[in-house]
Amino acid sequence: MQRLSTKLILLLALCFAGVTPASAQQNPPANAELLKRGEYLARAGDCIACHTAREGKTFAGGLPMKTPFGTLYTSNITPDPQTGIGTWTSDQFYRMMHDGRFPDGGLVYPAMPFGSYTKVTREDSDAIYAFLRSVPPVKQVNKPHELTFPFNNRSLIIGWRTLFFNEGEFKPDPTKSAEWNRGAYLVEGLGHCGMCHTAINALGGSSESQAFEGGLIPMQYWYAPSLTSNKEAGLGDWSIQEIVDYLRTGVSARGAVYGPMAEVVYNSLQYLNDEDIRAMAVYLKGLAQGSSPDKPPPAIPSAESSLLLSLGKQIYDRDCASCHGATGLGMPPHYPPLAGNQSIQMASAVNAIRMVLNGGYPPGTAGNPMPYGMPPFAQRLSDDEVAAVVTYIRTSWGNRGAPVSARQANELRTATLK
Amino acid sequence: MLACASCHGAQGEGTSDVYFPRLAGKPAGYLYNQLVAFRDGRRKYPPMNYLLEFLPDDYLKKMADYFASLRPPFPEPAIPTVSDAILARGESIVKNGDAQRGIPPCASCHGPSFGGMEPAIPGLLGLRASYISAQLGGWRYGTRTAAAPDCMQIVASLLTEDDVKAVAAYLSSRPAPADPSFAPQGSLPMPLACGSEPR
Numbered sequence: 335m336q337r338l339s340t341k342l343i344l345l346l347a348l349c350f351a352g353v354t355p356a357s358a359q360q361n362p363p364a365n366a367e368l369l370k371r372g373e374y375l376a377r378a379g380d381c382i383a384c385h386t387a388r389e390g391k392t393f394a395g396g397l398p399m400k401t402p403f404g405t406l407y408t409s410n411i412t413p414d415p416q417t418g419i420g421t422w423t424s425d426q427f428y429r430m431m432h433d434g435r436f437p438d439g440g441l442v443y444p445a446m447p448f449g450s451y452t453k454v455t456r457e458d459s460d461a462i463y464a465f466l467r468s469v470p471p472v473k474q475v476n477k478p479h480e481l482t483f484p485f486n487n488r489s490l491i492i493g494w495r496t497l498f499f500n501e502g503e504f505k506p507d508p509t510k511s512a513e514w515n516r517g518a519y520l521v522e523g524l525g526h527c528g529m530c531h532t533a534i535n536a537l538g539g540s541s542e543s544q545a546f547e548g549g550l551i552p553m554q555y556w557y558a559p560s561l562t563s564n565k566e567a568g569l570g571d572w573s574i575q576e577i578v579d580y581l582r583t584g585v586s587a588r589g590a591v592y593g594p595m596a597e598v599v600y601n602s603l604q605y606l607n608d609e610d611i612r613a614m615a616v617y618l619k620g621l622a623q624g625s626s627p628d629k630p631p632p633a634i635p636s637a638e639s640s641l642l643l644s645l646g647k648q649i650y651d652r653d654c655a656s657c658h659g660a661t662g663l664g665m666p667p668h669y670p671p672l673a674g675n676q677s678i679q680m681a682s683a684v685n686a687i688r689m690v691l692n693g694g695y696p697p698g699t700a701g702n703p704m705p706y707g708m709p710p711f712a713q714r715l716s717d718d719e720v721a722a723v724v725t726y727i728r729t730s731w732g733n734r735g736a737p738v739s740a741r742q743a744n745e746l747r748t749a750t751l752k
Numbered sequence: 753m754l755a756c757a758s759c760h761g762a763q764g765e766g767t768s769d770v771y772f773p774r775l776a777g778k779p780a781g782y783l784y785n786q787l788v789a790f791r792d793g794r795r796k797y798p799p800m801n802y803l804l805e806f807l808p809d810d811y812l813k814k815m816a817d818y819f820a821s822l823r824p825p826f827p828e829p830a831i832p833t834v835s836d837a838i839l840a841r842g843e844s845i846v847k848n849g850d851a852q853r854g855i856p857p858c859a860s861c862h863g864p865s866f867g868g869m870e871p872a873i874p875g876l877l878g879l880r881a882s883y884i885s886a887q888l889g890g891w892r893y894g895t896r897t898a899a900a901p902d903c904m905q906i907v908a909s910l911l912t913e914d915d916v917k918a919v920a921a922y923l924s925s926r927p928a929p930a931d932p933s934f935a936p937q938g939s940l941p942m943p944l945a946c947g948s949e950p951r
Contacts, residue, residue: 388793600806657754692799693755697806704811707755710799713769714758 372465375458378610379451379524380602384408394418394472399445404481406445414471427463428456433501434491441491443479444498453504453523513609517617520610525602530558530594550682555749556593557682562621568676570622577615582606583701585667589677590696590705592689600697639725639737646726649719653711654727662731668706673731683738686724687746690715717744753818755803763824770880774827779934780813780820781871785898785948787812796895826878826928834921838914842922845915846876855910856943858919861903866923869935872948876923884920899947906944 376382385408387396395410413420419427426437434448435441442448484490504523506515521527530551550557561569569577572588580586584599591599603611651660658664662673672678678686693710696702711720720743728735756775761767764775775783789795791804791812804812832839844850846866849857859866861873868875876884890896891908898904911919938951945951 596806692802695755695803695807698808698811703808704814705807707803709755709758710803711758712799 368461368464369468372461372463372468374605374607375462375524376465377602377605378520379454379462379526380598381411381462383597383601384446385411391470391472391474393466393469394474396474396477401445401481403485404479406443406479406481407477408446409476410472410474411466412469412472413467414473417473417475418471419466420471422463424460424463427466428459431459431462432456432503434495434499441488441495443488443491444494447526447529449499450523450526450528452499452501453519455503458524511616513613513616514620516610517613517615520606520614521617525614527561531561550684551594554594555684555746556688557680557684558594559677559680559685561618568622569618571676572619574612574615574619577618578611579667579701581614582611582699583667584696584699585670585702585705587666588671589675590667590670592694592696593685596694596697599699604697604699604701642722642725642737643729645719646722646724647730649715649723650726653715654723657706657708662727662733667702672727673733675733679728679733679735681736683724683728683735683742684746686728686735687720687738687743688749690720690724691743691747712747717741717747753815756815759799760819761824763822764819765822765824766827766878766880770882771886773880773883774878775819776822776824777932778820778874779868779871780816782868782874782948783816783819784813785872787816789896789898794897795890823932829927830881830924832921832925834917838918839922839925841915842918842920845911845919846922853910855915856907858907860941860943861946861949863935863940865929865931866926867929867932867934869940869949870937871950873934873940873946875929875932875934877926877929879924881920881924884923885916888916888920901945901947903942903944903946 382392384397384399385393385395387394387398387408390396391412393410393412395408397408399406399408410418412418415421422430422437429435429437430442430446431448431451431454433452434444434446479486504519507518510518572580572586576586576588580589580591581599581603583604584591584596606614657669658672659669662671662675664671664673678689689708691710691712693708695707696705698705715723717740721738721740724743725737727733729737756764759767759769759772760775764777766772766774786795787804788809790797790800791807793801845855846858846862849855849860858876861869862876863869863873866876887896888908888911891902891905892911908916942949942951
């Protein structure tokens, strides 16, 4: 029966072959289930976040991506034949995802995360392809990139590829569970988590040997913590449920997402199903196992730092304790705890300083549609006060962060808000 | 709404910072349009653009309804710092417009007593002069845009710097409206079409 209907479809396709354009010939009509799977996988890959401009048409591209080398504009990936990818075959699409090459063999800038997508299976790539062919075509010519010399020369990408690009589909680890492997596939592949959570070097590459070790995201001035170490993200100490909550709803008993991570949850992770989020959590928890937090620094406060601390405590009690609690316990999940929160004790104090300056809301998600927010303090606290209160939360209640200076606070004050 | 209170006041009444506007009692549809515009970057003020970036429509609607429902007292009207002649010029523009230069009366959309109109035209009282001129400037320089056709962009670009100063001084010197309710939808002439206000 099944074979029969497949044959029928083939026959039908052959009948129409004479009248349909060449591109459609190679791509038999997709079924609803395939389209749904493709849509889901496109969510997991967060294609929409980059390929849709603010208030722009979905998948029509044009979003500016600032890099230290200039601005890149994302491409139109709707099926419009002239300005989108309407004439691409599934082979050409797979080549782009897997090998970072245009149909004519030209090299793609790694801002398109093919370095991660290379792990995606051919089957999944085909599903995403089928889905993208089903979205409304938009006629919108791609904006040319504005890169400085010599980065405007695509042949330079060869150097980057030699250093940082390892082509190859995901290979399951037979010694690990199916769940772990599913998580690894999503995190390393479609999720392209390493794009932010790995130190970016001067060439704009994330290096494989330091995968998931964390780093400052250039131009955005947010620090993506290491996912491999308990000194930073510290997921080794979280329960699976806490990681699941964090990734899917944006809030958890241990902390809330903010900055660029809020975008990831808002556009991508909140749409993933229970099994996939759990699998990611299992994999992430495993990554962080085996390293233990740093020993507390010797507690011999200098005269200055104790002054800083008493000013910090004053500000904390006045401006922060109403939500985060007098002893930093917060009111989870809505007001995250600060005591024992790894996210504010990392060597890099960038995130804690920016939270105080800019405030923020976790993303509104299906699991947490009306998140509680934190007010910005940039307009109310001086650089000294910001430094004092951040030093206070980094070093109180057993927290082991280092003090921060007014200069650090000042530098981030001028960091651009998008 | 605690995250908003530090700039807009606990009741949305505004704060002593002359640039932070009152929210309370404005039409909910108007407030909602502003929140969406900030979230999507059409109206620019980086701290608010940032706060609202990942909040869904439903939540923004609830925020708008909340502030629209509050009725804290209005601030004392500003004591004008400009000459009577300038105030009179401001009054004349807002009430009668300037037919020669094609400027429609502000009252034709914002209401004869400037209370606003349901669902999306705000009242113009209780705002500070510097806020009003900043908004009119925003439309002229493109940092504030409303749904197309953006009638306020047309109105603002017809005004000179001096007009803006006069209008802002006059409006901010008016006492609070005796009756803080809005004109019903469709009850005012509206000489231009506005994308945000269905006719």
